Structure formats: structure tokens, C-alpha cells
Amino acid sequence: xxxxxxxxxxxxxxxxxxxxxxxxxxxxxxxxxxxxxxxxxxxxxxxxxxxxxxxxxxxxxxxxxxxxxxxxxxxxxxxxxxxxxxxxxxxxxxxxxxxxxxxxxxxxxxxxxxxxxxxxxxxxxxxxxxxxxxxxxxxxxxxxxxxxxxxxxxxxxxxxxxxxxxxxxxxxxx
Numbered sequence: 001x002x003x004x005x006x007x008x009x010x011x012x013x014x015x016x017x018x019x020x021x022x023x024x025x026x027x028x029x030x031x032x033x034x035x036x037x038x039x040x041x042x043x044x045x046x047x048x049x050x051x052x053x054x055x056x057x058x059x060x061x062x063x064x065x066x067x068x069x070x071x072x073x074x075x076x077x078x079x080x081x082x083x084x085x086x087x088x089x090x091x092x093x094x095x096x097x098x099x100x101x102x103x104x105x106x107x108x109x110x111x112x113x114x115x116x117x118x119x120x121x122x123x124x125x126x127x128x129x130x131x132x133x134x135x136x137x138x139x140x141x142x143x144x145x146x147x148x149x150x151x152x153x154x155x156x157x158x159x160x161x162x163x164x165x166x167x168x169x170x171x172x173x174x
Contacts (some may be wrong), residue, residue: 138167146158
């Protein structure tokens with residue numbers, strides 16, 4: 001009988017020790033890392049051939065206030081993911097013109113909330129781009145610089161994709 005009591009005591013102690021992990025702490029300012037960008041063939045809503053791109057990036061937010069609720073009439077900020085497009089010209093990446101057909105809009109990361117004591121948010125976000133005005137004769141090499149902003153208006157670091165060739169269906173990574 002003592003052997004069973006000892007075994008139960010040791011098992012309970014091990015379970016207790018395993019469940020007592022320290023709460024991780026991260027800064028309230030979001031941090032992001034570029035993961036990948038994939039170029040692929042697709043069709044637009046009218047059935048025309050088009051190019052698409054899928055950006056994936058990792059994020060961390062220490063106070064868990066990343067993402068915006070669905071826009072309302074009173075809401076002024078409806079975007080929280082911001083992009084700058086650069087094109088390779090004469091071997092150098094230069095900011096694209098404001099009217100560049102490949103220049104993306106800003107995007108809205110949906111509302112995220114975490115219950116409990118630990119509010120840290122971590123994960124991967126995927127954003128799809130449709131290049132409706134892409135021409136197969138366009139041999140553009142582009143790069144996106146991007147950052148996110150949380151609900152407290154803290155801006156993350158700005159990161160860049162690798163150089164991307166729209167004419168090649170490929171996966172581009174860091």
C-alpha cells in the first residue's frame with residue numbers, strides 16, 4: 001500500500017511541476033519576420049488569366065492587441081498592415097510610383113483576442129495579392145517593405161521580402 005501512495009505522490013508532484021511554467025513576456029510593440037512569398041498563375045473573377053502572390057509572415061505581439069474589428073462608420077483606422085512597393089531599375093531597388101498598377105493597398109488584419117492571463121499573440125499571417133494588370137511581357141523585379149500597427153497604434157519593425165520576379169512562378173524565402 002505504501003508503494004502505491006508513494007507512486008501517486010511522485011506522479012502528482014511531477015504533474016504539478018510540469019504545469020508550473022513561467023509566463024512568457026514580450027514587448028507591447030508588435031514584431032514581424034518575413035517568411036515567404038509565392039508567385040502563382042490564377043484567374044480573375046471574369047475568367048482571365050492573371051498572376052497572384054501570397055505573402056506569409058510571422059508575428060508576435062506581447063499585449064495581444066493586434067487586429068481590428070470589422071469597420072464601422074465611426075471608425076477612422078480601417079487598415080493595420082502597410083506596404084511600400086519597390087521596383088528594380090538599373091540594378092537598384094527604387095520606390096514605385098503612386099499609380100504603379102502593382103502597388104498594393106493597405107490591408108486589415110482581423111481582430112484577434114486571447115483569453116486568460118497570458119495575452120501574447122504569435123502566429124503566421126498570409127496575405128494574397130491579385131495582379132490584375134500584370135502583363136506577361138513585364139519582367140518586373142519587385143520587393144515589398146511592410147509593417148503592422150496594433151490597436152494601441154504601436155508600429156512593428158519594417159521588414160522586406162526578398163526580390164520577386166513576377167514572370168516566374170516560384171517560392172521566395174528569406
